[in-house]
Amino acid sequence: MNIAVAADGENLSSKVSRKFEKCLYLLIVDMNNLNITFIKNDELFEDSYSKSLADDILKYDCEALITGDIEKTAFDILADAGVTRFFGADYSVEKALEEMKKDH
Template structure:
């Protein structure tokens, strides 16, 4: 699974950004290995930054996005593309990705139990 994380810095130890469109970086993290690619946010000072970042993330191709805060337009673009959005996240990129994966696994187990 590929997880896009909006971050204040270019490392797994960087804090997750509170502001989706104006985060300086987004990291594309592979959930299995925690290998990641860093993308500098070229839209952070642009008008409509949230929508532009969302479209860029859709084009890169991720399964989920983790961020501290996100506006309606950015959320809707990601949601329409089938990307799961986890917001109100706090902590480092690594902590938030690990927590997100743990929550997904727990939800999958509950779903499997319901279907059994």
């Protein structure tokens, strides 16, 4: 099972971003072995950034996204695909994943 995390860094000790569209990295975490694929958010200042990030989440077949606030475009793409969203802003990625597992 893959979980996407909008993060300010590229590892488990990084903070979850307060805003999905402004994250520095999108981490794809394989929950079976905690391997991480990270995607640098190179489109921070382009209009299509939220759609591109949402498309990456779908491409990696993620079941959930951990993030802070999320704008309507990306929210709708993920909701339509059945991707669960969890609020985890300001937690470390590792702590947010632990909290998600408790709630899931």
